[in-house]
Amino acid sequence: MKKSKNVFISHYGKEDKKVQRLKERFAEKGYSIRNYSVDSTKHTRKKRPSDELIKRFLRRQISWSSSLICMIGPKTHTRDWVNYEIKAAHRQGKKIVGIYTHGNNDNVPLPEAFKKYGGSVIGWNSIDKLMDIMNDKKFPVESPEGSSRTSMYSVSDSNC
Template identity: 25%
Template sequence: MARTVFYSFHYERDVHRVQLVRNVNALEGQPLLNSQHWEEVRRQGQKSIESWIDKEMAYKRAVIVLIGSQTATRDWVLYEIERAWALKKPLLGVRIHGLSSMGAVDAPGANPFQAVSGISGVPIFDPTETGWNGRIDSKATFNKMSRNLESWSSQGKVRLW
């Protein structure tokens, strides 16, 4: 199983949901930058961001894209997917729109792997649970993700050539 992972996600929109994922403690991920540190890295330009990503991803055993409603449109997420594929890191997605962020769930997002040329067959796991009323049950979603995240992490797709 992939015990150390790199989490790829849309920072501004999903950081609270990602914190819930990290709180599961099933996997060790890269440290989350607080908004001030992220701005510091970002102000230094594209090469600085690429360097931070490359350094953080280097010794991770897998890359998990945490898919929220806008993840597939984020340039840095697409860069991270391309980089993981080039490094032959196991790659997978986990939908997080059903986790509560400040008391609200979100709409599901597009498949970010379809936005990157040459990548196919990457599994996406969706822990989203609904209640009797058809609405997303964020607590049940969190519990399902907690039970399965570790096993999902070992099922990533690897580029073979």
């Protein structure tokens, strides 16, 4: 019996190949993942829509997901849309978990919104642990080096 989840994978757009690899790794472990985020397999280049249209689309896609997985790589923390997606997931009450892209444990900064609203951050090779977190097993909120940290939840954040 496959274990199934609807997720939104927040990521730096130029790392679409890593999103595909993450989905493959889930499948290799017997998990069926439906990804509602935007990636290169789902769209073609057209005229860029307005920011308001993008925000509405992202909020809708996030609403269909049980969890937001933030893929954390060297440039993730610089992306405004990643921060927006994390804030939108928080406002919708979604579980927010981070996974470092391969080779980036402990040496890349977390996005600002993840520092405020995110939960656990795990390494690339921890797919089973990621599924445990998404299935509501308790894991402490940690900083990249493993020390305990607290999320600063604030529902009054109006940037979403």
